[in-house]
Amino acid sequence: MAEKILAVxxxxxxSLKKVSFESxxxxxxxxxxxxxxxxxxxxxxxxxxxxDLSKYGIGKVAHFKNEQLANYSPTAYTDAIASFxxxxxxxxxxxxxxxxxxxxxxxxxxxxxxGVVMDCMKLEVKDNDxxxxxxxYAGKALIDVKLTSxxxxxxxxxxxxxxxxxxxxxxxxxxxxxxxxxxxTRVTSFKKSExxxxxxxxDIIVSGGRGMKGPENFHLxxxxxxxxxxxxxxxxxxxxxxxxxxxxxxxQTGKTVSPSLYIACGISGAIQHLAGMSSSKYIVAINKDKxxxxxxxxxxxxxxxxxxxxxxxxxxxxxxxx
Amino acid sequence: MKIAVCISQVPDTATRIKIGADHxxxxxxxxxxxxxxxxxxxxxxxxxxxxxxxxxxxVYVLSVGDDSVKETLRKALAMGADEAIxxxxxxKKDSFGIAKALADEIKNLGxxxxxxxxxxxxxDSGITGQLVAEMLGYNCVSVVVDFKLDxxxxxxxxxxxxxxxxxxxxLPAVITAQKGLNEPRYASLKGIMAAKKxxxxxxxxxxxxxxxxxxxxxxxxxxxxxxxLGTDKSAVPELVRLxxxxxxxx
Numbered sequence: 001m002a003e004k005i006l007a008v009x010x011x012x013x014x015s016l017k018k019v020s021f022e023s024x025x026x027x028x029x030x031x032x033x034x035x036x037x038x039x040x041x042x043x044x045x046x047x048x049x050x051x052d053l054s055k056y057g058i059g060k061v062a063h064f065k066n067e068q069l070a071n072y073s074p075t076a077y078t079d080a081i082a083s084f085x086x087x088x089x090x091x092x093x094x095x096x097x098x099x100x101x102x103x104x105x106x107x108x109x110x111x112x113x114x115g116v117v118m119d120c121m122k123l124e125v126k127d128n129d130x131x132x133x134x135x136x137y138a139g140k141a142l143i144d145v146k147l148t149s150x151x152x153x154x155x156x157x158x159x160x161x162x163x164x165x166x167x168x169x170x171x172x173x174x175x176x177x178x179x180x181x182x183x184x185t186r187v188t189s190f191k192k193s194e195x196x197x198x199x200x201x202x203d204i205i206v207s208g209g210r211g212m213k214g215p216e217n218f219h220l221x222x223x224x225x226x227x228x229x230x231x232x233x234x235x236x237x238x239x240x241x242x243x244x245x246x247x248x249x250x251x252q253t254g255k256t257v258s259p260s261l262y263i264a265c266g267i268s269g270a271i272q273h274l275a276g277m278s279s280s281k282y283i284v285a286i287n288k289d290k291x292x293x294x295x296x297x298x299x300x301x302x303x304x305x306x307x308x309x310x311x312x313x314x315x316x317x318x319x320x321x322x
Numbered sequence: 323m324k325i326a327v328c329i330s331q332v333p334d335t336a337t338r339i340k341i342g343a344d345h346x347x348x349x350x351x352x353x354x355x356x357x358x359x360x361x362x363x364x365x366x367x368x369x370x371x372x373x374x375x376x377x378x379x380x381v382y383v384l385s386v387g388d389d390s391v392k393e394t395l396r397k398a399l400a401m402g403a404d405e406a407i408x409x410x411x412x413x414k415k416d417s418f419g420i421a422k423a424l425a426d427e428i429k430n431l432g433x434x435x436x437x438x439x440x441x442x443x444x445x446d447s448g449i450t451g452q453l454v455a456e457m458l459g460y461n462c463v464s465v466v467v468d469f470k471l472d473x474x475x476x477x478x479x480x481x482x483x484x485x486x487x488x489x490x491x492x493l494p495a496v497i498t499a500q501k502g503l504n505e506p507r508y509a510s511l512k513g514i515m516a517a518k519k520x521x522x523x524x525x526x527x528x529x530x531x532x533x534x535x536x537x538x539x540x541x542x543x544x545x546x547x548x549x550x551l552g553t554d555k556s557a558v559p560e561l562v563r564l565x566x567x568x569x570x571x572x
Contacts (some may be wrong), residue, residue, distance in 0.1 A: 024425070072487065074452075074462065099482035103464045106417070106449035110456035115418060115533025118447040131537065136445050140339040141348065141539055149533040185491035191479070198483040225334045227572065246502045247481060252335045252443055253359050253501060261571040272335040276544065282569040284561065290550065299548040300564055302557045312555035316562045317572065 002037040005030055005092040007058065008108075008299070009082060010100050011040040011222065014070075015049045016042070018202075019096040021056055024125060025163040026156055027094050028057035033125040041084050043077045043178075045070035052172050057166035066178040071190070072100055074107060076181035082111035084176075090151070092130065098200070099156035104272035105155050115147035118155045118230070121258070121279070130154065138252035138275035157260055158201055197231035199250060204261045207233030207250055207277070211266020211287060211306055215243035220310040221265060227317045232255070233277075235267050266306045269294030323375060326433035327368045327383045327403065328424050331394040332444045334397040339541070346536045349417075357394045360439025362506035363499035367469055368437045369402045370504065375471070380404045382431055386423045386527050388412040399517035400509035406520065407431075409527035415445070416532025421453035423527035429458060433494075440465045440498040451498035461491040464498040480570070 007027035009020035024040055031038035040053060040061040045068075053061055064080040077100075085093060085108065093099040093108065097119045109116040121142075122133035132154055133144050134199035147153075199205055206225040208218055217230070225232045236242035236251050250257055260282035267273060269292055270283075278297045279285070285298035286309050295301045302309050331354045333339070340349040365383065372379040383398040385391045386409045395406040409423045428436055436455075441448035448464070455462030461476070467486065468479035474493045479486045481500050509517070551557040551564075565572045 061562055078456070099465065099480070102448050103452060103480075105464075107456045107462075108454040109418070109449075110453055115416070116447075116449065117534065118449060130449050135542075136539070137333065137337075137339050137348070138335075138443060138446060140337075141341065141541060142535040142542055143539045145345075146535050147533050147539060157536050160338065185489060187487045189488045190485055191488065192485040246500075249501075251443070256446075261565065261569070270336070271338060279542065282565070282571050283545075284546070290553075295550065296547050297545045299545075299569065300552075300561055301548060301550045302552055302561060303550050304555070304557070305555045308555050309558060312558045314560065316558050320562060320566070320572070 002035060004088050004090040005034070006085060006088070006090045006094070007035040007038070007040040007171065008093055008095045008101070009040055010096050010098055011047045012045040014046045016047060017098070019098060019172040021052070021163040022158065022161045023094050023096050023156060024053055024058050024218070026161050028166060029164065030092065030123060030130065032224055034128065036195070037122030039088070041081060043069055043080045047309050047311045054168040054171035055165055056163055057168050059168050059172070061173050063173055063175045064164050065175050066180050068181055068183060069178060071182065071187040073183050073186040074103055075184045076178070076186070077104055078107040078111065079182050081179060082108045082144045083114055093153045095153065097102045097157050105153050112151045114151035114153045115149035116153040117145055117147060117318055120154050120156050123154060123156070135256065135279070138256050138272065139279055140275045157258060159203065186263050199248060199257055200255050203259050204230035205230050205233045205250070205257060206230045206263045206265065207235065208265050208266060209267030210240060211233035211268070212235045212238065217307070218244065220279055220307070222313060224263070224310055224314045224317070227294045227321060229256050234322065235273050236270070253257055264294050264298070265310060267294055268292040268302065323369045323379045323435060324431055324433040325366050325372060325379060325381045326428050326431060326436045327361070327381060327398065328438040328450070329383060329394060329398055329435065330358045330383050330442045331355045331385070331387060331391050332358045332442055335359070335443060341541060346539050348539070353391055355390065357397055358439050358442045360441060360443070360499055360501065362546050363501065363503045364437035364439050365398050365401050365403065365505045366506040367497070367499055369507070371435065371471060376514050378482060382407060382433060384409065384427055386411055386420050394521050395522050396517045397509065399520050400513040401507060402513060406522045408522055408524045410524055411527035414527065414531055415455055415536065416534040417445070417447050417450050419532030421450050421457060424450070425454045425457040426528055427525070428454065435493060436460070436496040438496070438498055440500045451496045455496035457524065458494070461495040463495065464493060465490045465500045466497050467500050467502045469497060469503065478524055
């Protein structure tokens with residue numbers, strides 16, 4: 001029996017998150033290159049879309065189930081995943097680099113005496129070992145690293161590894177009921193924020209900076225985000241000024257993002273902001289100052305007035321979508 | 323109660339990174355080092371907690387690094403921390419190795435409550451707090467934007483995608499601070515003067531360097547500057563066409 005590589009999946013509100021399929025796909029690809037057997041593990045209560053994993057080549061998923069585990073509990077989730085990894089003798093675990101993954105992966109690492117590389121943007125097999133590439137200094141530099149521990153843990157940045165469709169040759173779900181989960185630390189409720197989408201997960205981000213001139217003008221950003229199904233982002237300057245909440249901040253002391261499309265409006269492009277968004281696939285800059293550094297990383301730019309261009313862009317996209 | 327705050331020193335966020343000659347670290351020439359921004363929230367929360375519970379509570383500030391970190395430790399003393407301890411090491415790059423050194427010292431001091439920034443803005447892993455907690459068998463809430471301690475009981479709010487989780491746990495615990503948790507105080511002149519007189523305790527950190535081997539550090543591929551399509555709204559249809567037909571992102 002080949003040794004195992006495990007995809008640790010994340011569920012929220014009864015379904016697996018998109019990034020879970022990215023973890024699954026990464027694990028299947030690594031398993032083929034390393035001659036390991038790919039499995040998945042998830043902790044939660046009801047999960048409706050577990051069968052979808054069979055589209056990504058996963059043969060087996062272990063579902064640790066208890067109604068008290070519908071919400072995240074660091075203690076109970078760590079117990080379940082660490083003991084499952086020990087039991088199955090897993091050599092590699094791949095977590096999503098989400099709020100849950102970042103909280104959970106290091107805890108499991110301590111239990112397994114495993115090294116951990118966070119926020120990987122590339123995982124390559126070289127000489128039968130995994131070499132991970134991850135950003136440091138918020139993306140101002142990249143490092144290639146490998147782990148010297150026997151068991152290895154990697155977390156992957158959402159939206160970077162595209163899930164590959166490979167039908168599983170066989171597929172089974174092993175439901176494992178959890179008795180008396182350790183709920184010493186537990187989530188008791190969730191306060192949803194007003195924004196519809198989070199910048200860390202969005203495929204398109206429309207971001208505003210000081211050039212928006214005041215919080216009262218951000219409706220222009222929101223309207224464009226709305227027609228694109230995008231998340232609203234912000235520069236540090238406008239967050240520090242109190243125009244926008246910190247959760248929207250993109251950059252070195254905010255979130256580092258890699259969406260397919262990043263539209264920067266009235267953002268000049270300070271180093272710490274560029275670090276957080278320049279790995280976006282396509283960047284559009286709209287800024288009055290044609291010499292602003294943001295144009296150096298933009299694929300397409302309009303060197304004009306955001307107050308004129310934003311409404312026109314929103315209208316044009318509305319036309320396209322209708 | 324004994325409270326620990328773990329801090330680190332990082333390049334100023336306005337720094338333009340140059341890769342060092344070893345191709346495994348940055349070139350520190352001309353780089354200004356500052357206290358990790360998230361650690362300021364951790365220090366503030368520790369001081370607030372001490373003020374609230376009163377009695378003979380003490381705030382210890384800890385860091386792993388070389389002599390240059392003393393300046394940052396002094397800043398924490400100036401803000402109001404009682405004692406500073408430098409765990410001397412110039413080699414640790416791996417969170418696991420750093421966490422082990424911190425956990426050993428926290429155990430040694432007998433701190434029941436530990437604060438640190440949610441991530442250090444250099445290697446950005448965001449895991450040291452969770453590692454320390456797990457090594458000590460402490461509870462842990464990470465990325466905290468609201469913290470309440472009532473006796474032994476902790477109610478904290480942590481930031482996640484799309485909202486905040488309300489988390490309940492109890493002491494002993496490690497809390498990692500996110501921006502928004504509080505407004506860090508400025509050091510008073512009196513604080514700064516007092517900090518100058520304080521001795522920073524120095525101890526060797528343990529020699530476990532963790533599990534990460536850095537093979538190479540490099541700059542991200544530079545982007546070709548793109549096209550400026552125009553200077554007013556007449557460029558909008560062309561922009562939309564390119565996004566749709568060339569970039570295929572909308």
